[in-house]
Amino acid sequence: MIFHGRTKEIGRLKKELSSDEMRMILIYGRRRVGKSELVKQALKNSGIRSIYYECKQVSEENNVYSICDIISEAFGLPKLGYRSIDEVMNYVFSLSREENIVFVLDEYPYLRENVKGLDSIIQSLVDRYKESSKLKLIILGSYVDIMRSLLENSNPLFGRVDLTIDLKQMDYYESALFYPNFSAEDKVRIYSVFGGIPYYNRLIDDKKTVKENIIDLIASPEARLENEVSMYLNAEISKMVNANEVIEALSKGFSKYSDILSQSHVSSGPTLVDVLEKLIRMEVVEKRVPINDENNRKKAGYYISDNLSFFYYRYIFRYSSQLKIMDPEVFYDRYIGTDFEERYVPQKFEEICRQYLIRQNLLGNIVPVIEKIGKYYYDDPQSHSNGEFDVVSRDENGNVFYEVKFRKRKISKEIIDEEIDQVKKTGLDCYRYVFFSRSGFATEETDKIKHIELADLYR
Numbered sequence: 001m002i003f004h005g006r007t008k009e010i011g012r013l014k015k016e017l018s019s020d021e022m023r024m025i026l027i028y029g030r031r032r033v034g035k036s037e038l039v040k041q042a043l044k045n046s047g048i049r050s051i052y053y054e055c056k057q058v059s060e061e062n063n064v065y066s067i068c069d070i071i072s073e074a075f076g077l078p079k080l081g082y083r084s085i086d087e088v089m090n091y092v093f094s095l096s097r098e099e100n101i102v103f104v105l106d107e108y109p110y111l112r113e114n115v116k117g118l119d120s121i122i123q124s125l126v127d128r129y130k131e132s133s134k135l136k137l138i139i140l141g142s143y144v145d146i147m148r149s150l151l152e153n154s155n156p157l158f159g160r161v162d163l164t165i166d167l168k169q170m171d172y173y174e175s176a177l178f179y180p181n182f183s184a185e186d187k188v189r190i191y192s193v194f195g196g197i198p199y200y201n202r203l204i205d206d207k208k209t210v211k212e213n214i215i216d217l218i219a220s221p222e223a224r225l226e227n228e229v230s231m232y233l234n235a236e237i238s239k240m241v242n243a244n245e246v247i248e249a250l251s252k253g254f255s256k257y258s259d260i261l262s263q264s265h266v267s268s269g270p271t272l273v274d275v276l277e278k279l280i281r282m283e284v285v286e287k288r289v290p291i292n293d294e295n296n297r298k299k300a301g302y303y304i305s306d307n308l309s310f311f312y313y314r315y316i317f318r319y320s321s322q323l324k325i326m327d328p329e330v331f332y333d334r335y336i337g338t339d340f341e342e343r344y345v346p347q348k349f350e351e352i353c354r355q356y357l358i359r360q361n362l363l364g365n366i367v368p369v370i371e372k373i374g375k376y377y378y379d380d381p382q383s384h385s386n387g388e389f390d391v392v393s394r395d396e397n398g399n400v401f402y403e404v405k406f407r408k409r410k411i412s413k414e415i416i417d418e419e420i421d422q423v424k425k426t427g428l429d430c431y432r433y434v435f436f437s438r439s440g441f442a443t444e445e446t447d448k449i450k451h452i453e454l455a456d457l458y459r
Contacts, residue, residue: 003041005174013042016163025138028147029167032199035140050102055111085115096135109143123156169196172352179206184454186210192348195307220328229312246275251313255301290377299377346406353404353436356457368395378426401430406438413443
C-alpha cells in the first residue's frame with residue numbers, strides 16, 4: 001500500500017523519534033483520518049525497536065496479557081507474567097534505558113476507560129524515568145474530546161507531552177494523489193464526495209468513472225461506505241435524532257442559527273447549541289464568520305465541513321427508502337446526477353479554491369501574503385438586503401475578491417465585468433479580482449484581473 005502526503009507530520013514525528021531523550025507524543029483526530037498509518041510510516045525503516053499495541057475494550061488484565069505477548073515477541077523473551085498496566089509499563093520504561101524504544105498505545109481511550117487512574121500512572125512513570133529512559137511513548141486516539149482533555153492543566157499529563165499532532169483531513173491536493181488517473185474535473189468531483197480521509201480515498205478506483213465509484217462505495221444498498229457516516233456519528237453522539245435533524249437542515253443549505261433552529265425541529269435553542277458544538281468538535285461542521293465582522297454572532301454561519309457527511313445527508317439519508325427498492329443506476333440518475341453536477345460540486349469547488357489559496361500562501365507563492373481569507377458580509381442599501389461573498393482575502397494592500405465558476409463554458413469579459421460591477425455596488429473596495437474557471441477564459445488577464453484555470457490547482 002502506497003503512503004501519500006503527510007510530509008510535514010512525518011518530519012515532525014521522525015525528529016522526535018530520533019532523539020536520545022525520552023519523548024511523549026500525542027496524536028489524535030477523527031477515525032479513519034490515518035493516525036495509525038502515520039506512525040507506522042514514521043517507524044518504517046527507522047531501525048528503532050517498537051512495541052505497537054492497539055488497545056481493546058476489555059479488562060485491564062486482558063490488555064496487559066496482550067501487551068506482554070507483543071513485548072515477548074519483539075524482544076525474544078519468555079512469556080511475561082505481569083498483571084497490571086503499572087507493572088508492564090514500568091518494565092518497558094526500564095528496558096529503554098539502554099536503547100531507543102517506541103511504545104505505541106493506539107486507541108488509548110479504550111484502555112483508559114478500563115484502567116482507573118491511567119493518566120496518573122503514566123505521569124508518575126514519565127517523571128520517574130525522565131532523566132534515564134530513552135522511551136518514545138506515542139498515544140493515539142480517535143475520541144477527540146478525551147484526547148484533548150489530556151492536555152488540560154487539570155490532567156496529570158499536563159506539561160509532559162513533547163509533541164502534539166491534531167491530525168486533520170488531507171486537502172484536495174494531497175487527496176488527489178490517491179487517484180492520479182482522473183482528469184482535473186473528476187478529481188474535483190471525487191474530492192467533493194469523499195473528502196480528505198485516506199481510508200475512503202484508498203477505496204477509490206480511478207479506472208472507473210466518478211458515477212461508478214459513487215454507486216459502488218456509497219449509493220447502493222450494502223455499499224462499503226453506506227453506513228460509515230451514521231456509525232461515526234453514533235459512536236460519539238447519544239441523541240442521534242437531534243444530530244440528524246441539524247445535519248439534514250445544513251445539507252439543504254440552511255446555515256444561519258435561526259434558520260437551522262426553525263428547519264431542524266430541534267426542541268430548543270440550548271439543545272441546538274449543544275449539537276452544533278459537538279459536531280464542530282467532531283470536525284463534521286464548522287462555524288464561519290465574515291472577515292469584516294468576526295465578532296457579530298448573528299452573521300456567523302454553520303456549514304458541513306466533512307464531504308462524505310454532506311453527500312450522505314443530501315442524497316442517501318434523505319432518500320434512503322427509495323435507495324432500498326431502486327436500481328442503483330436509476331437511483332443515481334433520479335436523485336443525485338443533476339443536482340450533484342449543477343449545485344453540489346460547484347459549491348464544493350469553492351472550498352477547493354479556498355484550499356488552493358491557503359496552500360499557495362503557506363508555500364510562499366502569494367505576494368503580498370494573505371492575512372485573512374473567508375466570507376465577506378455586505379449590506380445593499382439599494383435593494384434593502386444583505387448578502388455574502390464566498391471568498392475574499394485581505395493583505396497589506398487591501399482586499400482581493402475571488403469568483404469561482406464550475407461551468408462548461410469559458411468565462412467571458414462580460415461575465416467578469418458584471419461580477420466586478422456587482423462587487424463595487426456593495427461598497428467592497430478591492431485592488432484585485434481573481435477568477436477561477438473550470439473551462440478557461442475567453443478574455444485576457446490585466447494587472448487588476450487575474451485568471452486561474454482548473455489545471456493550475458493540481459500543478
